[in-house]
Each structure stands twice: as structure tokens, then as C-alpha cells.
Amino acid sequence: MELKELFHKKIAFFETDLNSKDEVIDFLTSTLEKEKFIKDAKAFKDAVYKREGEGSTGIGDGIAIPHVLNPTVNQSAIAFCKLKNKIDWQSLDGQPADLIFMIMTNGKDGNEHLDALANLSGYLIKAEVQEGLRKAKSVDKVKELLSQPKEKREVKGDGGYDxxxxxxxxxxxxxxxxxxxxxxxxxxxxxxxxxxxxxxxxxxxxxxxxxxxxxxxxxxxxxxxxxxxxxxxxxxxxxxxxxxxxxxxxxxxxxxxxxxxxxxxxxxxxxxxxxxxxxLTLSQFKKVKDNLLAGVSRMLPFVVAGGIVLGLGFLLDYIYTAANGMIAVASLDDFEKYGLGNVITGYTEKNEAVHLTYKAFTGMAGSIDYAGQTYYSSGSFGTIWQVAHFFSGVGKIGMELMIPILAAYVCYSIVGPQGLMVGAVAGLMANGDGMVYGAIGSWSGAWTRFLPKDLSGLSSGFIGALVGAYLGGLVVFGWTKAMKKFGKGLQGVRDIVFIPVLSLICMAVIMLAINIPLGYVMYGLQQGITFMAEKNLMAIVCIIVALMMCVDMGGPINKIAYTLGTLSVGYALVKDSSSPAYEMQTMIMTAALCGGMVPPLGIAVSTVIFPRQWTQKAKDAAKTNWLMGACFISEGAIPFMIEDPKRIPVSAIVGGAITGAVVGIFKITITAPHGGIFVSPLTNSLLFSGDAIQKAMGVVFFFVAVLVGAVVMGVILGFWRLADIRNGKLVLSGTNGVKEGLEVKLAKLNAKNNQSGVAKINSKIQKYNEFEKALLIKQEAHKKNIESKVKK
Known part of the structure; x- marks a missing residue:
């Protein structure tokens, strides 16, 4: 569409007597609604002010270009207003404005809005066009000025510009x-x-x-x-x-x-x-949230893909062992009960040899046959059937890369490509897993001989990885600045050899130092979870994690909770397989997964149960939240939270906490870090004994946890909005569709000449009109009450 086609006589005004920016916006908005260019004046005006809040649209030279891309726009257009007197528009040059161009589009054509802005800006920089617009008396003159052929720029060859x-x-x-x-x-x-x-x-x-x-x-x-x-x-x-x-x-x-x-x-x-x-500057170090989210976002594919494939391996083993009547051995008592010490070592009495063989049994892949029965270690679940073992192994690789990738991309976000290697090494060293803290004399025990005692297993985990990523960034920054004056001929060697080698050595020394204190911090976290598991208090942990998932819908608090969950799936929070918290730690992932589904689903539930407390636009938008919630996409709640920043987060937190409580009470575990309801077959309920019943009840209680939390949130949110609407504290930004629905029914009854039905609907419409009038009185009273408090 050409620029001139966006101007219309009905929304072009000359020598208009308006005295402020607010007056101009009010005048144009009301006119646009009257002339049917927009559907909802309030939604449109809110969009105008939201854009103005991002930065003034006063471009200088007495010109302002407020612009809105919003579904409430019926017809793309540009409203023009030549003011009688200049007004303040907080323009770039500090000068008042008298030429106002309000661009409005609905987003159906993705480039239309941008093209209109770019083309209009191109004309308005010309002094002769500005002068002509100030003298214009009709919309035709405006169109003429804004449709003159632009001068063709001289296109030079490559490298031919001054x-x-x-x-x-x-x-x-x-x-x-x-x-x-x-x-x-x-x-x-x-x-x-x-x-x-x-x-x-x-x-x-x-x-x-x-x-x-x-x-x-x-x-x-x-x-x-x-x-x-x-x-x-x-x-x-x-x-x-x-x-x-x-x-x-x-x-x-x-x-x-x-x-x-x-x-x-x-x-x-x-x-x-x-x-x-x-x-390269130190300013990037200050962007802690951005750097962390950069690492988490790059880590997610490894976690999600690895976790789901690992969970598939577990699921296949569950099917295989159940189909073949195999028995799980979950403890040393079971090992002795079934006489398995005898089949492996010849020992039957409870002695050191039995303990040693039991330890070997828990670490083996596959199964053993004894006295006509097949047994497998519950700790080796996922590796029993060779097909399941294949998928579990692939998934485990993805999960093992989780922490190194997190650290690599946090460091990358701070100092660029040079930080990738340094961050990845920091993550590997922080994660331990026998790479540096193994037995003296082995390749994996390179650091152990420097320490006062064997610290095998005392890794600093994700905490050490994040600290290491930041310190690694400082190392790269320091060496880059130190070698700043290298000549051009040496810059390649500097970036490929000198900086990486020196940074790697420095990183090793730093991680050796910080892994000890931070290892004890991680150890404390593990012990805390173990304590909660031993005291049967994991429900409290689940409540806290699910609650955190609902606080900021995808923000940093949400991401912290989710990161803890993903670490639990990789068994990186509690690594001692003999601990009661080892298997229970994946309850944290279940709480995070279920809690993250509550906000979008709770909003969708509320719009269904309380349709009169939501605008028709909100109800239509909430329909997508059913799918987003089911897929574990918490961000579906963000647009609603922006419009209702108090009620939605609070109600979501309550719903999330209840969801976490259900997860904790029924001890629901899951081995997949993403996928929403579609990974529910990977759940178990540790409240029960036996693989089949654990699997079945895990799926049932998983759905119960999500459903209960979403319904509680929806009910709280609905009643809260209902109370505030009745008290005049909440004003809907558009129609809730009730009156329109009644009018549609009335038209159908009139067409059928159903007089009794018409009378009933007319009665309902009358009652609703009275209800709206009462609301307006309460809203006005509430507004005056607020104003009086502000004055005091």
C-alpha cells in the first residue's frame, strides 16, 4: 500500500486547537473509534501510551509520529493533525510539536507498519515537505507532499562511498x-x-x-x-x-x-x-541476569533432549522387566534375602565380601539369573535391556553436558568466543565426576595429590560452574587487555594460542582453589535435601520449587527453580546412590514441571468458570493457554500478568504451592525435564511399592497435581476479580461479551417470532444494563476515593 493511501479526510485535521499531548491522543482516539477505524478506544489508547513510555515519538523539527500496532485496529491508516499552537511532546530536539502523524496498523501485514514509519520518516526530514505541511489546508495537499518521487540515490561500486x-x-x-x-x-x-x-x-x-x-x-x-x-x-x-x-x-x-x-x-x-x-569491557559482567539466561537457554536443548531420551530408556526397561517377570533388588537386605551373595561369590554370611559384591552388583548393567529367577539392581534401571541401554546412554551423554554447556555459554555471553573453552573447562572441573578428583595414580586423579585428603565426589556442581564462568571471563578479559598491543601479524597466534593456553592454565588453578569451598556449599545443599528426605519433608522442598516457578513466569526466579529440577534429573544434586534422597531428588523436577504448567492453565480455567470477569479479547487469547500450559510453557501467562500484575502472580503462587504439596505428599518423580503432560508416562509415585503400581499412580497423581493447582488458581483469580469489579476497583478494558451474546440470542428469537423467549432475554439485558450502571457508580466512587488519598 502506498503512503498516501493511508490518509483519509475523516481523520485529517488542520489548525486544531489542542493544548497538550494528552488532549491530542484523546481527541484522535475518540475520532478514530467514532469513524470505525478502531474497535476499542481504551485498548488503543493504552497501546499509544505504552509506546510513548518506551521513548518519545517526537522526532524533532516540530513533528511527532505516535504509532500503534494492535489488533483493535480495524483499518490501517494515518491520522494527521496540524495544531494551531505547538505543544510539548518530549521531542528529541527539545522543541514543541505541531505536526502529528498517528500511524495505526493491526499486524496482519507484518511489513506494513514498518514500511509506513520508514517511508513517512524519509519524507519528513525534508525542509520543503515540512514547510508544505504547515501550509496545507486539505488532506489532498498532504497526500501530494508525501507522494512526490524520491531522489534516486547514486549506487556506487563496492567500496566507492565517502x-x-x-x-x-x-x-x-x-x-x-x-x-x-x-x-x-x-x-x-x-x-x-x-x-x-x-x-x-x-x-x-x-x-x-x-x-x-x-x-x-x-x-x-x-x-x-x-x-x-x-x-x-x-x-x-x-x-x-x-x-x-x-x-x-x-x-x-x-x-x-x-x-x-x-x-x-x-x-x-x-x-x-x-x-x-x-x-571488550567490564560492563558485560554486570548483566548477571542476561548472562545466566544466556547459559540456561543454550543448556536447555541438552537437558530437554537428553532427559527425554534418558526417560525413554527407563520406560523401555520398565516394559521389558515387567514383561519378563524380573525382580528389582533395591537394598543390601534384598541382596541377602534372595541369596545373591552366594551366586556371585559363594559367600552367604553377612560379611565384607557380601558388601563388596553387592556394591559391584549395584554398578553392573544387565541382570543375573539365580534359581530360575532373573534379578536386576534398581540402581541400574535403564541399562538392563540392551535397547533401553542404548537410549539411556545417549540421554546420559546429553545430561552430562548440561553443566559444562551452562558454564561455557555464561562465559561466552560475557567475553565472546574466547570464553567458550574456558567456561566449558570450568563446568567440567566443577562437575567433577572423577575427571580431576579420582584415585592417586590415575588420569582422573590429577588434582587429588595436591589436596590434604581425597575429595572424590566433592564437586562444586552448578554453583562452581557459574562462579568459574565469571572468573574465567575475568581471566580472558585480563589476558586480552594485556596483549592488546600485539601487532597485526601476531594477533592470530594471540587469539588461537596464547590467550587460550594461558587462560586454560589460569582456569585450572582457579577451579582447584574454588572447588574446595564451593564443593562444601554443594555438599551442604545435598545434605539438606538428604535431611529433608530422611525426615519425610520433601513435600516442603516441592512446595518451594513449584511456588518459585509461578513467581515471575519464566523470569530469573522461575529459571533458578527449573535449573534445580534439571540438575535433579541428571542426579547432580545428590550423587550418593545409597542416600534415600538419591531417587527422591527427581521430585524437584516434577514440582518444577507441574508448577510451571499452573499459571497458563489457571488463567484458562478462570476464563471458563468466570466468563463475566474477563473481556472477550482475554477469553479468546486464553484459549491458547490450554495448549501452552499442557506443553509446560509458563510464558503464556505473561501477557495476562502485564495487564493484571497483582492478582495473577498471587493466585498463581497459591495454586503452584498446592501443586507442589500434591507432588511432595504422593512422592511423584519424573526423569524428563520438559514436555508437560506428554511426558507423564515417565512418572512414578514412590509412595507405593512395585513397579507397575508406582508407574500407574505416578501418572494419576501427576495429572491431579496439575489439575488441582490450576483449578485453585482459577477460582482464586476469578473470585478476586469478581470482588474487585463489584467494588469498582477493577475496570475491564473491553466488553466481556455477555451483552453481545444476549443480543445474538434476542435476534434469533425475534427471527423465530418467539415472544416469550424475547421477553426473557429482554429482561436479562435490562438487568445487565442496570448492573453496568451500578458498576459505573462504584468505579467512580473508588476513583474519587483514590484521588482523595493521593491529595492527602
Whole structure:
């Protein structure tokens, strides 16, 4: 669609007497609703203010371009308003605005919104267009000014431009393209050719080549966020500035390039896709949440795939052992009870030899036959049938990589590619597993001889991995800065040999030091879980984990709980297989899995049980939450939480805590870290004895846990909203569809000439109208009460 086709006479205004930004937004919103361009004035206005809250849409030169991409828009359009007097719009240049362009689209055409913004910005930078708009008296004149052919830019060969640059703003829309247009215009005014790369919502356009950058006389990076591809500028002098500076001072930036105080030489820049942007700085160390989430997100495929395949191995072994009538041996008492010490060693009395053979039996794969019966160690479950063993082995590899990958990508997020090896090594050393703490004289005991005693098994786990990743980042940072002045000829050797080798040695010394104290921290965590298991208090742990999953719906607290769960699936929280907590630890994963399903499902349940307390739009959106919740995607609740930040998290926490309690009481374990209800066959209930009953009841109570938590959340949320609506504290942002539903029924009854039915529906509509009037009175009273409290 051409730009001029978005303007309409009904929503174009000239010399309008409005005195504030709020008045303009109110005026345009009400007009757009009246003329049927939008369906819901409140939802539209909320979207306008939400965008303004992200950064002013006042682009300068007396122009503002508020823009909304929202489903409430019926018809894509641009509302135009030429004000009689200029008003404050918090513009980039600090000047008031009198030309307002309100762009609205509904998102059905993904590029329409971006194209409208980019094209409009391209016209509005021209002084003659601005002047013409201020003199315009009709929408036809506006269309004429905004449809003039643009000057064709001269396309040079590769490397043939005087001025090159990159523009990027946080939203990737108006300022990105406006800054590019202005730099292009300034360069043309100075008789110079220019090529400006934009990194906006439409992706990278007019991408600069290595020759473009090498041959350019002026390089300007105008950005308000990190730029991709910074390594292209290594060794090049650039002006590093903002989009605002480029828009208003671009001519000076080009003319006085060599004397500009923002001029600097780019060195050791990392590409954004490689873990950083710009020069290596300490600022990335401060982004703890971002770095942690970067590691968790990269770790998830290993955990999810490995856990599900490992669980498949267990499931196959369950089917195989049940089909063949095999007996599980779960303790030394069972070992002696069945006389298995005799079949292995010839010893039947309870002595050291029996203990030793029992230990060998628990570590073996497969099974043994004795007196016509086949036995297997419950600790070797998943390795008994050769097919099951194959899948378990593959899954175990994925799970073993979990902690090294977590540490590798946390370090990668901080210092880029050089951190990958360092972080991975830190994760491997932290995880232990016999790699460095084995017996003296073996390859795996390389560190043991340096320690006062054998610390085999005392690994620092994920805590040590995270600390090691950060310290590894500091090591890489330090060596990179120390070797900063290496000549170009030595930079390759520096990055491939010197920094990696020195960083690896430093990492080994650091991990040797921190693994001891952090190992005891991890040991304390293991002992705590063991204590809770021995005292039959694992339900408390499950309540806490499930509750954490519901606090921020995919945020850092949620991720901490989920990480604990994934570690339990890999048996990395409690590694002593003789501990009562060894098998119980996977209850933590069940609590995390079930708890994470509660928020989206609870919202969906609430919209069904309490339909009058939700807008029709919310009820339609909640339909997808059934599937998202079933698939363990907590983030399905986030859009609802943004609109209702108090009731939804609190009700979700209560529902999650109850879900965790059910998991803990019925001792439900699971060996898969993801998959929602679709991995329920992998559950067991340790409350029962016998493989078959454990499996069956595990599945039953898994569904009970999720269902009870979701229903409790839905009921609490529904009644809470009902009470606040009746008290005037909660105002729905749109229709709840009740009146519309009644009107549809009325139309059908009228068509059938059913007078008694019509009378009943009319009575219901009248009662509902009275209900709405009463609500409005209560809402107004509540509003006045709040205002009076604020004044006091």
C-alpha cells in the first residue's frame, strides 16, 4: 500500500486547537473509534501510551509520529493533525510539536507498519515537505507532499562511498531509519556519496562490505543499542554516537570528522552474534541476569533432549522387566534375602565380601539369573535391556553436558568466543565426576595429590560452574587487555594460542582453589535435601520449587527453580546412590514441571468458570493457554500478568504451592525435564511399592497435581476479580461479551417470532444494563476515593 493511501479526510485535521499531548491522543482516539477505524478506544489508547513510555515519538523539527500496532485496529491508516499552537511532546530536539502523524496498523501485514514509519520518516526530514505541511489546508495537499518521487540515490561500486555508517535504535523503527535518511541527506549536501546500513525491525538493510568500510573517509556509528558486526570496524577510526546526534548534528559529524571528540579507533571488537559488541569491557559482567539466561537457554536443548531420551530408556526397561517377570533388588537386605551373595561369590554370611559384591552388583548393567529367577539392581534401571541401554546412554551423554554447556555459554555471553573453552573447562572441573578428583595414580586423579585428603565426589556442581564462568571471563578479559598491543601479524597466534593456553592454565588453578569451598556449599545443599528426605519433608522442598516457578513466569526466579529440577534429573544434586534422597531428588523436577504448567492453565480455567470477569479479547487469547500450559510453557501467562500484575502472580503462587504439596505428599518423580503432560508416562509415585503400581499412580497423581493447582488458581483469580469489579476497583478494558451474546440470542428469537423467549432475554439485558450502571457508580466512587488519598 502506498503512503498516501493511508490518509483519509475523516481523520485529517488542520489548525486544531489542542493544548497538550494528552488532549491530542484523546481527541484522535475518540475520532478514530467514532469513524470505525478502531474497535476499542481504551485498548488503543493504552497501546499509544505504552509506546510513548518506551521513548518519545517526537522526532524533532516540530513533528511527532505516535504509532500503534494492535489488533483493535480495524483499518490501517494515518491520522494527521496540524495544531494551531505547538505543544510539548518530549521531542528529541527539545522543541514543541505541531505536526502529528498517528500511524495505526493491526499486524496482519507484518511489513506494513514498518514500511509506513520508514517511508513517512524519509519524507519528513525534508525542509520543503515540512514547510508544505504547515501550509496545507486539505488532506489532498498532504497526500501530494508525501507522494512526490524520491531522489534516486547514486549506487556506487563496492567500496566507492565517502561516508558510511550504521544506525540502530532500541525499537528498530523510526529513529533507525530517520537517522539513516538524515546522514544520507547531510552527505549529499556536502557533495559526498554515502551508504548507511540500518539495523532495524526489518533486519539489516544496505549492509556495509569490508571494502565499503576500508575505503570510506568518514565512518559514523549512530546507535542507541548494541550493533551487530562490530568486528568489521577493527582498526578503523569511527565516530561512535547516538541516533539523535546523527539526526541533528550529522552535518558537523561529517565535516569535522577528524576533530570530533567522539572519534575513536575500534580494537578487539566482537560481533553481537559472537557474544558481544564493541570493545571488550567490564560492563558485560554486570548483566548477571542476561548472562545466566544466556547459559540456561543454550543448556536447555541438552537437558530437554537428553532427559527425554534418558526417560525413554527407563520406560523401555520398565516394559521389558515387567514383561519378563524380573525382580528389582533395591537394598543390601534384598541382596541377602534372595541369596545373591552366594551366586556371585559363594559367600552367604553377612560379611565384607557380601558388601563388596553387592556394591559391584549395584554398578553392573544387565541382570543375573539365580534359581530360575532373573534379578536386576534398581540402581541400574535403564541399562538392563540392551535397547533401553542404548537410549539411556545417549540421554546420559546429553545430561552430562548440561553443566559444562551452562558454564561455557555464561562465559561466552560475557567475553565472546574466547570464553567458550574456558567456561566449558570450568563446568567440567566443577562437575567433577572423577575427571580431576579420582584415585592417586590415575588420569582422573590429577588434582587429588595436591589436596590434604581425597575429595572424590566433592564437586562444586552448578554453583562452581557459574562462579568459574565469571572468573574465567575475568581471566580472558585480563589476558586480552594485556596483549592488546600485539601487532597485526601476531594477533592470530594471540587469539588461537596464547590467550587460550594461558587462560586454560589460569582456569585450572582457579577451579582447584574454588572447588574446595564451593564443593562444601554443594555438599551442604545435598545434605539438606538428604535431611529433608530422611525426615519425610520433601513435600516442603516441592512446595518451594513449584511456588518459585509461578513467581515471575519464566523470569530469573522461575529459571533458578527449573535449573534445580534439571540438575535433579541428571542426579547432580545428590550423587550418593545409597542416600534415600538419591531417587527422591527427581521430585524437584516434577514440582518444577507441574508448577510451571499452573499459571497458563489457571488463567484458562478462570476464563471458563468466570466468563463475566474477563473481556472477550482475554477469553479468546486464553484459549491458547490450554495448549501452552499442557506443553509446560509458563510464558503464556505473561501477557495476562502485564495487564493484571497483582492478582495473577498471587493466585498463581497459591495454586503452584498446592501443586507442589500434591507432588511432595504422593512422592511423584519424573526423569524428563520438559514436555508437560506428554511426558507423564515417565512418572512414578514412590509412595507405593512395585513397579507397575508406582508407574500407574505416578501418572494419576501427576495429572491431579496439575489439575488441582490450576483449578485453585482459577477460582482464586476469578473470585478476586469478581470482588474487585463489584467494588469498582477493577475496570475491564473491553466488553466481556455477555451483552453481545444476549443480543445474538434476542435476534434469533425475534427471527423465530418467539415472544416469550424475547421477553426473557429482554429482561436479562435490562438487568445487565442496570448492573453496568451500578458498576459505573462504584468505579467512580473508588476513583474519587483514590484521588482523595493521593491529595492527602
Amino acid at each position: 561516508v558510511v555508517g550504521i544506525t540502530a535504535c532500541p525499537t528498530g523503527i523510526a529513529h533507525t531509519y530517520l537517522a539513516a535518511e538524515k546522514l544520507q541527506e547531510y552527505a549529499n549536501q556536502l557533495g559526498m556519496s554515502a551508504k548507511i546500513e540500518t539495523q532495524g525491525r526489518r533486519g539489516v538493510e544496505d549492509k556495509l562490505t569490508a571494502k565499503d568500510i576500508e575505503n570510506a573517509k568518514v565512518v559514523i556509528l549512530a546507535h542507541d543499542k548494541a550493533i551487530n558486526g562490530m568486528s568489521r570496524f577493527n582498526g578503523k577510526k569511527v565516530i561512535d554516537t547516538t541516533t539523535k546526534d546523527a539526526i541533528y548534528n550529522g552535518k558537523d559529524l561529517i565535516e569535522k570528522f577528524d576533530s570530533n571528540p567522539k572519534l575513536k579507533t575500534i580494537e578487539n571488537a566482537k560481533d553481537e552474534e559472537d557474544g558481544g559488541s564493541g570493545e
